[in-house]
Structure formats: structure tokens, C-alpha cells
Amino acid sequence: MPDTHSHEEDRSEEGSVGLPDLGDSIDAMTFEQILEMDDDEDEREFSRSIVFGFFEQAEQTFKKMDDALEERDLATLSSLGHFLKGSSATLGLTKVKDSCEKIQHYGQLKDEAGTTDEPDEDKCLERIKDTLVAVKEEYAEVEKVLKKFYA
């Protein structure tokens, strides 16, 4: 599945025209349709509010995830993963989205694809820990790109 996704994203990036280079961690097409909602292409008021709203949300969520990880609260981790997955998907932040989905699945005591049960809680927590580190990095990357874009 991840393979297909990245492949598709590659294609969609190729296919989109006139979009600023947002790096490969942002699905250009998805993000572009948000940009299209802007009334003013210079101000970009709407998309800016969405994007910066997401920054806020992501940082809050990461913090909650850290806490939940500390408390070994897999269910909360899963639901937080799902939550952030929704908004990151909406913005086309594919890498963040994929990592969030993994966290969601690990939190359900499953493998990263969510198809196989992984009854070992410690293993899942360990995986979430790793994924959380990764997703923060991925987030930092897109945040940088987006902030530059809206600068």
C-alpha cells in the first residue's frame, strides 16, 4: 500500500501544473485544491488559516501522544493517530498521514498495515515510539516547507 501511494503521489505531482515546489512529502494535488479555495492568491487567507490551524493541532496532538505513550495508553494513541491522520490527509501531508495511520494501527495492537494482530503491547508501544519520532521529523519537514510557502 505505501508503495502504491508514493507512486501515485509521484504521478500526481508530475501532473499538477503551476504549483510551488512543496517537496515530496506533500501531495501537490490535494494541497492545491485547498489553495484553490483561496479568494486571494496573494493573501491566501483561507488556506493559511487551515495550514496554521493544522500546525497547532499537530503540535497539540504530538504532545498528547507523548503523554499517552508515557502512560502506555494504546487506545488513546490509536485515536490520536487517527485524528491527526484525518487532517494531515486532508492537507496532503502524505508522510505524516502514513505515519499517523501506523500509530493508529499499532495502538490497536496490529501491524503497521492494520491487518495482522500484534498482541505484544510492548512491541506496539516500541513501534509507536519509533513512529512518533519519525512522524515528528516528517512534520517538521512539511512545516518548514509550508511556512516558507506562506512566508
Add this chain to the structure above:
Amino acid sequence: MARSIGERLRAKFSRRHSTASTISHSSADGEAQAAATPSPAPSRTLQSHASRGSQRPSSTIDSATIEEEGKDVAARGVHVHSVDAGEATRADERDASGDPKTLEYQPSNDLHETAAPSSKLLEAGIDDKPKHDSISTVDFSTPSTDILPVPEEDEDEHLAEERGEKIASIQFDTPTYGPANPNNSKPDLPRRQSLLPAQQTKLIKTLLETDLPSEARAASLDYFTNNGPSTISPNMVSRKIWVKRPGASATLVTINEDDLVDDVRDMILKKYANSLGRSFDSPDVTLRIVPREQRQERTLGPEEPMSRTLDAYFPGGQTVEEALVIDVPLRRTPKPSPQPQNRYYDEQRPMETGSDYFPPMPVPAAAQSSPHLPTVLPAGVNGNPHTTLTAHSMSVLTTGHVPALPSPGSTTRRHHRERPRIGRQHTSSPTVLNGSVSQPAVNNEHSSAPPAAPPLPTPPAPQAQNHDLASQIQRVATPPPRISSPRPRNNRPKKSKKANGDHPSLPAGMLNGAVPPINVLIVEDNIINLKLLEAFMKRLKVRWQTAMNGREAVTKWRAGGFHLVLMDIQLPIMSGLEATKEIRRLERLNSIGVFSSSASSSAPEQGPDEPSGEDKLPSSVLFKSPVIIVALTASSLQSDRHEALAAGCNDFLTKPVNFVWLERKVMEWGCMQALIDFDGWRKWKDFSQNNTETEKEKSGKAIVAAKKKKNRASLGSNPGGSTSRLAVHEEGPETVAVS
């Protein structure tokens, strides 16, 4: 046998002719003799020549030669073919040595040494070569005088050549034959024969073009202008073989000389494009050969060379009775449901779903399919998904009623159209799959193990008529049953409603003649997504409300008036699925969407289930029809989607929601609801035509909505049926009109 061989030879004649005629002209003379030389009774040749009819010389001569060979052939079995070649070689040797006796039955001595016929042939060819080279000028030096005395002779050559399948070119110099042959002046020249496997077309060509002296070539071109060396091409070295399905009539399949059985299977699928090609792949097909002489029949392996195998089994050629039998597995390759499939592929869905939903299909079918036909299209084959999208768009469904696309949307769409594809937000609307709803669910059982694919984008089919939609909704099972075609019934009350003069006030957005005047409930717990969806609804100029969890969604829905719910699946407090189930339950209890016709049939089950207490909806007026619930999910798991459908969602969209898709969904579902709520629709239309002042009401959406709701009085509720009780307050005018 000879007869059918003759037929086969004639079938092949055209191909052979061009090949042969480019070879030495004298070879025809020689060949005729070559066919005869092996015979212990040379007079026979004369006989056969004499008896040869002008029309069918080939079969006659063939019978003569075959009969002779028959003596050997019976003993030779499988290797007769290569023996033929060897025989010819030896004939050549014999000629060279001038000792006819050495030839006579020499072939039979090493009949079974010919396990590797081609190498042997090559050997023969190589052995022969030096001599050939030495006299090649002689062969061609006087082509004009070498013309066959009788036209049939030319054919004889082909026949003989045919018998020795592998002999691609034969060049004979026949000092003793041919009355006008000037080569008689060189009687001591050995007869030349170049023996090459027919499949070595390149070699033949090379030989023809390099070995021939240029003058000879020029001369030959003079004579055979139409059949010069340039006409030789690999595809001439094709042949036809008989194949048949068990118990069916045989048919010819054209194959190349060097095709393997595996290639032949491909050809067979092309030939049987309908009966086999649609359901089988070429590896499914097996070929059985039924040899002569009561030998055990055998299934051919895919790696066997077809031509050689046939030649081995059927020396002298395969007759129609000896057609290869095509066997296919009893279990058919699962057939794709024709309707949805096209669209799935249109959207270039990720392939992993393809493996779940659709079996690999034979190339021929795909190659012939048009993007507009519900045929099998491998992903990517359809290079023009938009064409199809347009063709299947919802606007077709509502032709005549749906105005042009909304202006804000059209800019968006234009923008998107420049893109090669829709992106990865795939949605599926199983409810418009023309009844194939059950299939995804079935398939899901198999697909749940591997990470499932995103859902399937399905623009509505043009033929997804209203009644279709209705029946499909019933099939989904959760929405309450309703009549198959709500329109006729709706038409009548409409008049009475119009008569009551209560003009609806509509938001200005509705007046651009675009998106139907629907009311959308957005259920989404993530504020980012919610903001985006709201912004999008604003752009579409439809009314919307929001809910942040399932409980809130049900509460808002209970207030009535919603046509469409965009339901996030995973929600706090009450999940989208639970909310959906609850809504469907309440709809069922309150008989929403149940019309008189179906009300009577479903009355028994409704009787005891009379909604009571908190389950009773305030008034069914605001619930014309079951609300359309479009699930929104970021999950890539197929199982999640099916779960959503099972819970009673009509459709789903994948996050990130593609706005083009969302717009389409709003359009199509909105239009469907508009059809159900036909009077409201008509009023809206009339109103939009007659009243422009509503544009001022842009800001007054809430009021407008309320008014609208009021106007959309319960046409759905049936005065005559059990549902009438639910709609008591609003029943007045409708009752008159309907009954």
C-alpha cells in the same frame, strides 16, 4: 489423407509460392524429379504428372509421393518429418554421386537417429554448402530458360517442399529433366539442394541475397517481378493449424513457424475471443494432440515447438480431423462485474484492488474495448478517464432537470481537468453500481487479509435511473424500502402544493441553476477537515450544518430537512457508523421514504414497530426520503468501507477528500434527492425563474432553510398507508391530491 494434405498444401500455397519462386527456377524441374526420385518406380512420376489435373495438381502429385513414402512413414512414426528432410538430403547426395541406389531406402536405416532433426538438417545443409557454392552460378545463370515446362511443376516444388517441412529452399539442377533446359549442356553437374530449416528465415534471406550472383538476381527479378526476394518476410513463414474445442467444429489458427505451444494458446484465445477469451487466460488453456495410429493422446506442454510437434505427429500435414483439442479448466476465471469495473479502471485505481476485484483478463478483450463500454480495462489502458467521467456523470442521470454546473465549481473543474488524473481520493458509490452492491462485500472476505485498497471511484452510471437507485438502496438493506419510482406519485401533489402558493425562498446560490437546493450535514470531528468542508459547501452554495460527533449528528438529523450527510466514520462519543445505524433505524421505524405501494407490503413488520417515545420523529414532513449518508474515511482498509456500507452509508469518499469528487457527490446525490422531492424541485425551479428578489436573502440562510423545509411538505408520506399517521399535521393538501 492425401486429399486433405493437398488441401492443406493449397492453403499454404500462397506463402510457399512466393518463397519458392524466388529460388532457382530450375529447381522446379528438379523438384518434380526429387519427389519422384526416391520412388523405386520412376515411371510413377510420369504417371502422376500425366494424370495430374490442371485444377488440382497438388493433391494428385501429393498422393503419389505420399503413397510412396507411406511405406516408410508407417514405420517411422513420430520422426517422419525429419526423415523427410534427411531423405531429401540423401537424395541430393545420391544425385551428387550419381548413384541412385544409395538413396533408395537409406532413410529408413537411421530413422530413429533423428532425435534432433534440426541439427541434422543443418548438418545436411552445411555438408551441402560447399557444393552449392561452387555451382550456384550455374543454378541461376540461365533463369529464363529454366522456366518450368508446365506450370504445375512450380507447384510440385512447393508440394515437395511442403512434405519436407523444414526444407526452406531447394535448388535443383536437373540435367536430365526439362526438355528445353539449357542446363543439359552441363550434365555432369550434381544436383544442388540447400536444406535449411524453414524457421531460419534470416538465413534463407541471407542466402538468397548473398549467394545469388547479382545478375542472376536481376534476372530472377525480371521474371518474377512480383515475387522477388524482397517479398520474403518472416511472417510468410506462418502456417495454419487446426484446433477445436471438444466436440466442436475445428477452426484454423495462424501461427508462425517457430511458435511455441504457448504462443498458439494466445492465438487461440484471439480466435475464441468470446467463448474463451472473455473468461480464460492463455495459461489456462491446454492443447491436446490426438495422434494418428491409435497412439495415446497427449497434452502439449507450453514449451513445445508447435510446428515441429505437429509435423512429427502428423507427417504429411494435419487434417481437420486431427485438430488439436482445446481444453480449458472447468472452474472459470471469476468474471468481473461488468458495470463497476470500467469505472474503477477509469480512475486508474491502484492495482492492488484490481487483484481483489477483477481477475486478470486476456489482452485481446482489453485491446478491443472502448472506454465507454463496460468492458474490461486494465488500469492505465484507458488513457482518457475524463471522457468516461463525463459520459457517466450524474448530469446524465438527470438530463433535462439538472442545470449547468455551478460557476464556482466550474473554475475548479477546469483547473482539475488539466491534470492527467483525479488523484488518489477514490470513492465508491456502491449504490449506483446497478445492483452489484453485494459484490464488493463478497470480495472483501478475500481482500481483508492484505492491506486493502482505497475505495472505488464510481461516477454514477447514466443508466442508473431513479428506480435503479431506489432499488439499490433497498439492496443496501439499511435504508427503508421505498417505491421504485417516486416520480409519478410526486408529480401529483406538486400541483396542489403549487396551488397553495407558498413560494419557497431559496438561497441565492440555488438560483444559479447548479447544485440542487440541498441541505448538507457535515459530521467531522477534526476542525481542520470541518473548516475545509464548510468552505467547500460555501463554494457550492449549498446549505450546511455541522456536527462534531455521532451523537450530535443524530440529534441534528432528527430536526429534519437534511438531504445529505457527510459522515466521518471515526468520531468521538458516537462513531459515524453508529450514528448511521441509528439514523437508519429511526428512518425505518418512522417509515421514512415508504410510499403507499411498498407500505402495504412492509406493513406487517411495521405494525408492531410503531415508533414511540423518543424514537418517534417530530414530523415526517421533513423526511421525504432516507437521507443520503456519504461516509468519509481516511482509512485505506477496504473492510472499513464495507463496514460503512453495511452500516447504511450510501457512498463513501476517501480522505483527503477530492473536491471534484465531493462536488460530484453533492451533485448526484442532491439531484437524486431532488428527484425524490420532485415538487420541491419544481417549486425551486419555478421560483428561480419567477422570483429574483430572493437573491437578497443570501444572508438569511437559516430562515430560508426553515421555509424550505416547510415547503417540502411530506409528499413521501402516504395518506392511504400506515404512514399517514406519522404525517398527520401536514397531510391536508397532499391527501386530496394523492388519493
